[in-house]
Amino acid sequence: MVLRLENVRLDIPVFTNETRSLKSTLIRSVTGGNLRRHRGGAVVTALQDVNCIIREGERVALIGHNGAGKSTFLRMISGIYRHTSGFFESKVRVFPMIHKSFITSPELSGLQAVKAHYLMVNGNLRGFTAFCDDVVEFSGLGDFVRLPIKTYSQGMEARLLFALLTACSHDCLAMDEGFGAGDSSFYERAQERLHGFLATTGTLLLASHSDELLKRFCTRGLVFQEGSIAFDGPLDQALSFYHHP
Secondary structure, X not given: XXXXXXXXXXXXXXXXXXXXXXXXXXXXXHHOOEEEEEOOEEEEEEEEEEEEEEOOOOEEEEEOXXXXXXXXXXXXXXXXXXXXXXXXXXXXXEEEEOOOOOOOOOOOEHHHXXXXXXXXXXXXXXXXXXXXXXXXXHHOOHHHHHOEHHHOOHHXXXXXXXXXXXXXXXXXXXXXXXXXXXXXXXXXXXXXXXHHHHHHOOEEEEEOOOHHHHXXXXXXXXXXXXXXXXXXXXXXXXXXXXXXX
């Protein structure tokens, strides 16, 4: 067993001066959660009554419409969000591949950002040189890697981030396909690298709207509806449940 969730709930407070005018339909379309008033503010219940066990080596597809709770689930199991109630246990570190931008300062050079990421993941710089060489070569940035990230185009930043995140395997990966892979000229190479990367990861939780991608890498499906798991079973049955409820 890698992950265990029992009756997990996640409430997210909404910090805005306009809580009185917030509409439940708007919140649901953005987050998939239900809006309620609380102590003069507002709280969105993004996940509720979530129960599942993920075993080591499983390939699990997260299926559902935008706002159904897939990305929130990935953020919660990888430690970005902390569950509000229920029981959640993680036996391994879950690596989140869901960011669309660097979590370090844009003032850093690309090379410094690569080093900072490596240190955060590994805690030391053993093996960094080979890792860095691979990232720089695949991203195609060359000497531009020494310039501040704030000077990069969106395509350059996306290529470096994609190369960085796919440069090594992980025991458990939480991945949102929508994190992006850069410009169209980079897309074909990125897809080939992504497929190789996913084939070497340990346990995989993959959120995607592509049935083809899910069928290639996953054998089990969790269908999310309004922040809850509506179906948990073999992937073909999960996709059928989603497309023909």
